[in-house]
Amino acid sequence: xxxxxxxxxxxxxxxxxxxxxxxxxxxxxxxxxxxxxxxxxxxxxxxxxxxxxxxxxxxxxxxxxxxxxxxxxxxxxxxxxxxxxxxxxxxxxxxxxxxxxxxxxxxxxxxxxxxxxxxx
Numbered sequence: 667x668x669x670x671x672x673x674x675x676x677x678x679x680x681x682x683x684x685x686x687x688x689x690x691x692x693x694x695x696x697x698x699x700x701x702x703x704x705x706x707x708x709x710x711x712x713x714x715x716x717x718x719x720x721x722x723x724x725x726x727x728x729x730x731x732x733x734x735x736x737x738x739x740x741x742x743x744x745x746x747x748x749x750x751x752x753x754x755x756x757x758x759x760x761x762x763x764x765x766x767x768x769x770x771x772x773x774x775x776x777x778x779x780x781x782x783x784x785x786x
Contacts, residue, residue: 677746678746678747678748679743679746679747679748680747680748680749681736681739681740681747681748681749681752681753683732683733683735683736683739683749683753684732684733684736684737684739684740684748684749684750684752684753684756685736685749685752686732686736686756687729687730687732687733687736687752687753687755687756687757687759687760688729688752688755688756688759689756690725690726690728690729690732690756690760691725691726691729691733691755691756691757691758691759691760691762691763692759693725694721694722694723694724694725694726694728694729694759694760694763694764695722695726695759695762695763695766697718697719697721697722697725697763698718698719698722698763698766698767698770700718701715701716701717701718701719701721702715702718704718713774713777716770716774719767719770719771719774720767722763722764722766722767722770723763723764723767723768723771725760725763726759726760726761726762726763726764726767727760727764728760729756729757729759729760729763730756730757730760730761730764732756733753733754733756733757733760734753734757736749736752736753736756737750737753740753
């Protein structure tokens with residue numbers, strides 16, 4: 667075709683879900699270090715700051731869901747929606763946060779078991 671058609675000249679639209687997945691992924695990745703810093707510089711103990719593990723897991727799962735919805739939007743608009751890289755980054759950050767939360771949860775769980783057996 668020599669001329670642009672109506673469908674080829676449409677502007678690319680934004681993808682707020684893909685952008686939000688990056689934001690929630692960054693928050694999820696930062697949740698566990700924020701809990702450790704809170705334990706270090708406040709009167710909160712490290713075990714009390716373990717709630718940040720659950721926060722990281724929930725935010726990470728939400729980032730993965732948002733990234734998936736962002737990628738679905740790209741497919742539904744036949745590529746006219748931008749944000750494929752953002753959706754990939756948000757998904758990667760979300761998965762990283764869920765893995766970190768799993769590892770931190772295992773560490774806290776084993777610490778609890780060791781404390782229980784040490785007091786017996």
